[in-house]
Amino acid sequence: MAFPLPRGVTASEIAFLAEMETVTIVPRQRLEGLELLGGPIEPLVPPRRASLPLWLALLLKRQRRANIIPPTWLHPEPLALILEVESQHQDYKNAFSPPPPLPGQPSILDRDALPSARPQYTPDGNRYYAAPPFLPQNTAQTVISSRDTPSLPFHWVEVGNLLLDAASDDLVDPDQIRRLLKDLREVRMAKMRSGVDVLDAAATGGGGVALTGVGSMELGEERGFITGVVDGLRRIGSSKEQARREQMAEQRANGGYDGTQDDDEDEDYMEF
Amino acid sequence: MDIDDILASVDRGPGASPESAALDHQLLTRFWVAERAVSEVLPWPAPLMERIMDRVRIQNQISNAVQHLQIETIEDLAASSETTLPTTANTHNPNLNLRLSILQTDLARSQYIPRATKTPLASQTQSTASSQNPNQQPEDSVPDISELTDLAPLSEPETSFLHAHQTLLAGHYAASFMGAFPRQLRRLDDNAGGTSMIQGPDLKEVVFVRCLGAEVPVAVGGEEEEYETGVTMRMGDVWVVRWEGVKGAWGRGEVELL
Numbered sequence: 217m218a219f220p221l222p223r224g225v226t227a228s229e230i231a232f233l234a235e236m237e238t239v240t241i242v243p244r245q246r247l248e249g250l251e252l253l254g255g256p257i258e259p260l261v262p263p264r265r266a267s268l269p270l271w272l273a274l275l276l277k278r279q280r281r282a283n284i285i286p287p288t289w290l291h292p293e294p295l296a297l298i299l300e301v302e303s304q305h306q307d308y309k310n311a312f313s314p315p316p317p318l319p320g321q322p323s324i325l326d327r328d329a330l331p332s333a334r335p336q337y338t339p340d341g342n343r344y345y346a347a348p349p350f351l352p353q354n355t356a357q358t359v360i361s362s363r364d365t366p367s368l369p370f371h372w373v374e375v376g377n378l379l380l381d382a383a384s385d386d387l388v389d390p391d392q393i394r395r396l397l398k399d400l401r402e403v404r405m406a407k408m409r410s411g412v413d414v415l416d417a418a419a420t421g422g423g424g425v426a427l428t429g430v431g432s433m434e435l436g437e438e439r440g441f442i443t444g445v446v447d448g449l450r451r452i453g454s455s456k457e458q459a460r461r462e463q464m465a466e467q468r469a470n471g472g473y474d475g476t477q478d479d480d481e482d483e484d485y486m487e488f
Numbered sequence: 489m490d491i492d493d494i495l496a497s498v499d500r501g502p503g504a505s506p507e508s509a510a511l512d513h514q515l516l517t518r519f520w521v522a523e524r525a526v527s528e529v530l531p532w533p534a535p536l537m538e539r540i541m542d543r544v545r546i547q548n549q550i551s552n553a554v555q556h557l558q559i560e561t562i563e564d565l566a567a568s569s570e571t572t573l574p575t576t577a578n579t580h581n582p583n584l585n586l587r588l589s590i591l592q593t594d595l596a597r598s599q600y601i602p603r604a605t606k607t608p609l610a611s612q613t614q615s616t617a618s619s620q621n622p623n624q625q626p627e628d629s630v631p632d633i634s635e636l637t638d639l640a641p642l643s644e645p646e647t648s649f650l651h652a653h654q655t656l657l658a659g660h661y662a663a664s665f666m667g668a669f670p671r672q673l674r675r676l677d678d679n680a681g682g683t684s685m686i687q688g689p690d691l692k693e694v695v696f697v698r699c700l701g702a703e704v705p706v707a708v709g710g711e712e713e714e715y716e717t718g719v720t721m722r723m724g725d726v727w728v729v730r731w732e733g734v735k736g737a738w739g740r741g742e743v744e745l746l
Contacts, residue, residue, distance in 0.1 A: 225524050236517065247583055250590060253547055253598035255510030271597065272590060318700065321724045331702045331723040338515060339508060340535055343741045345700035350514045418694055424706055424719050424729035435696055435746055442728060446694045
């Protein structure tokens with residue numbers, strides 16, 4: 217009984233994950249709070265805003281029991297700004313625009329600040345750092361400070377499309393948003409493809425290729441291609457790597473490894 | 489009987505809070521994505537799974553109770569509509585249907601993940617089987633399950649499934665073609681000629697990770713003292729790296745597999 221699917225979650229499973237994102241709604245009717253397996257649901261009292269998982273928000277929206285307030289990034293202006301950064305900005309010629317910071321991560325503007333990850337603890341005593349889809353990256357913020365640069369969340373393709381499908385009447389200028397999302401997707405897909413050159417770095421021992429800012433769906437699309445290329449390159453270079461490791465072990469055995477020789481090898485990663 | 493009575497009557501067990509349910513849900517989701525992303529069998533999160541399955545069981549009971557309630561309401565409605573306008577039954581609890589559909593959607597979504605986690609495991613375990621038994625029959629290359637004390641990373645049902653599967657397979661091979669082989673070539677875990685017949689998972693495969701800790705170095709080389717450090721990932725970064733390089737950090741919860 218072989219597992220028929222390739223490595224990684226499938227596209228429909230990625231959409232399933234994206235439906236766990238939290239969005240803001242304005243309920244049109246009252247509903248008592250519920251304790252669900254995915255966490256508690258706050259009581260709905262119109263016209264007070266509430267934060268719900270996307271699947272529930274869509275369920276209520278389809279039954280006309282609520283209106284969804286579009287996420288802060290899903291407006292024409294922020295999207296146009298991100299598109300400009302993606303396509304025009306020098307720093308992001310080969311990289312994706314920066315993702316929204318994780319809790320405790322300094323914003324992109326003050327790069328010198330040190331990140332301070334704040335873990336929660338699981339019942340089994342392990343550390344747990346929250347990450348998308350369990351961060352409020354798709355809620356509507358009431359106050360937008362000028363310091364917050366707009367950024368695309370991890371599940372931007374899925375959330376954008378689901379909302380365009382089910383709640384286009386709640387969005388500001390949905391046609392324009394649809395166009396911008398399509399443009400963004402094309403620009404970013406072109407970057408992904410042009411980045412094949414640097415994949416060699418991921419095939420070396422301690423190397424890697426940064427894909428910071430990539431979206432979940434984009435990753436799902438390119439996973440097979442990237443892993444295929446990297447594994448192929450690795451197989452080609454495996455004897456070279458083996459030789460290098462033996463050489464290093466020898467140097468270490470001879471006492472003193474000066475460490476300068478291999479530095480360039482380890483530093484040859486590039487941002488996409 | 490009202491839906492609120494049903495919800496209130498449920499004993500969720502000691503130490504259960506809505507927040508811990510949310511956290512467990514997040515942990516399970518992350519584990520599922522991770523299991524699908526790597527070639528290796530990850531350690532089975534037994535306590536987590538137990539908690540989740542307990543909650544699913546309780547939620548199932550609630551859902552069933554509410555469904556009964558709903559049928560009663562509909563019957564009331566049908567009975568009353570013949571005589572008067574259906575005001576009483578419907579205003580009595582206007583959100584019953586909605587709440588039931590929310591409960592059931594949530595239940596279906598939550599059950600999907602444990603189910604989806606088990607399927608890849610079943611196939612990954614099969615490629616991991618190995619043994620140390622020196623006898624020369626295909627059947628003998630399957631280790632005796634009762635002698636194994638440490639099942640990690642498998643759970644008990646997985647181990648017994650795997651054992652049964654391997655025994656069956658070995659018996660079939662022996663009967664169909666391996667019996668004709670020379671004695672020394674009959675083992676399924678034969679490693680004559682420098683080629684092992686056991687195909688282990690490929691630890692050098694690349695994975696996609698997000699760095700969650702402040703700084704996480706990629707460590708490769710495997711053996712304790714002679715591993716070299718590669719690139720350093722910063723918080724929030726997404727990288728394509730070798731699984732063996734971030735396995736330790738994954739165990740500490742500092743990186744997330746995507």
